[in-house]
Amino acid sequence: MSYKVIVAGGGLIGTSTAYYLAKSGADVTLVESKDIAAGTSGACDRAIMLQSKKPGPTLDLAIQSANLYQDLEEELEADLEYRKGGGMIIIETMEEMKAMEDMVERQQKAGIDVKLISGEEARERQPGLSKELLGSTWWEHDAEVNPLNVSFAMARAAQRFGAKIKLQSQVTGFITENNCVLGVDIAGEKLYADAVVVAMGVWTPLLLKQIGVDVPIIPRRGQILVSERLEPFLDCNILSASYIANKLKRNHNHESADSLGVGLAIGQTHSGTLLIGGSRQFVGYNTETSPEITRKIGEAAVRALPQLTNVRVIRTFSGLRPYTPDGMPILGPIEGMEGIYIAAGHEGDGVALAPISGKIMAKVACGVDPGIDISPFSFSRFNQHISGAEGVNINCPVPSE
Incomplete structure (x- = not known):
């Protein structure tokens, strides 16, 4: 039985996560309130510039992401308008x-x-x-790409691997029990999953606030x-x-x-x-x-x-x-809660970091070691408060359809 994952958000990070999840064999449903790349990913420039990144963990990720971009057009079978012009x-x-x-x-x-x-x-x-x-x-190795093309190509490729995409479908809340997230509510419809990845950019804090999680985006x-x-x-x-x-x-x-x-x-x-x-x-x-x-x-x-x-x-x-306060994205689980993950907070680096972020989250959400130290991007680095999470013995029930 494949791992069942819901990805909330249809921008660069969400579609990339859905693609790598589906490619790995997971049962994926991507949920987007409007359309693919309807938010920040459709209102940005084209640059994949590594020299604009602050040396450290973000630059290290950007280097790996840039390597993924070089073969992405062939992999996704799409014209991404990728060009390495410096x-x-x-x-x-x-x-x-x-x-x-x-x-x-x-x-x-x-x-x-x-x-x-x-x-x-x-x-x-x-x-x-x-x-x-x-x-x-x-x-000379800085590059550019069309972020709209990338988002749509990721979504289409995810579908070819069996992912389901629900557009015009807003996540209105979470299905929770004993500090565990078991799925999401979509306008009265309940979708259950083993894991939920929230990749909603600036709208991530608005959704997670409903379960007492303060996200500093x-x-x-x-x-x-x-x-x-x-x-x-x-x-x-x-x-x-x-x-x-x-x-x-x-x-x-x-x-x-x-x-x-x-x-x-x-x-x-x-x-x-x-x-x-x-x-x-x-x-x-x-x-x-x-x-x-x-x-x-x-x-x-x-x-x-x-x-x-x-x-x-x-x-x-x-x-x-x-x-985010330190200029780095949030990638990974929410400490103190089971079944929910954040992939957001990329600020102006979303285009450059999209492929590697999706690849990391596809592994992390399924409980697989990503092979990369993502502790610098952990949500826990902000010491944010999670209402009701402290001192709770987490015992997640098995999701039921």
């Missing part, structure tokens, strides 16, 4: 230069052969970059501009040093709601449009776009690439990154 982090001030020198040194010690290059060499690698730029990092809004179609000219993904600085800020308790956190992230899609970000704001679940942020992102883009001065922006959109 990546740059551009530098505008001497202060940024010093910060990037330190970051490059740490990246190199971590095994990523990132180089710091001059402004002149940066312009040779990417014609059109501003002559005002002092320099840039460069790493906070929405961090980011805005992206979409340009008119242009002839291909952008050869790699480009971030600015200010983008990295804003990403690494962990000060949500002190950041005012009007702090924009603007830094440049730009890439060109297969259709020729530019995706130009981004911003970072703690404004709850508000996904409205801001004219002020549109203007500031546009100014950052034109500073870096003056040729964009007269390029038209055809639309803007925003998404909610699942921020």
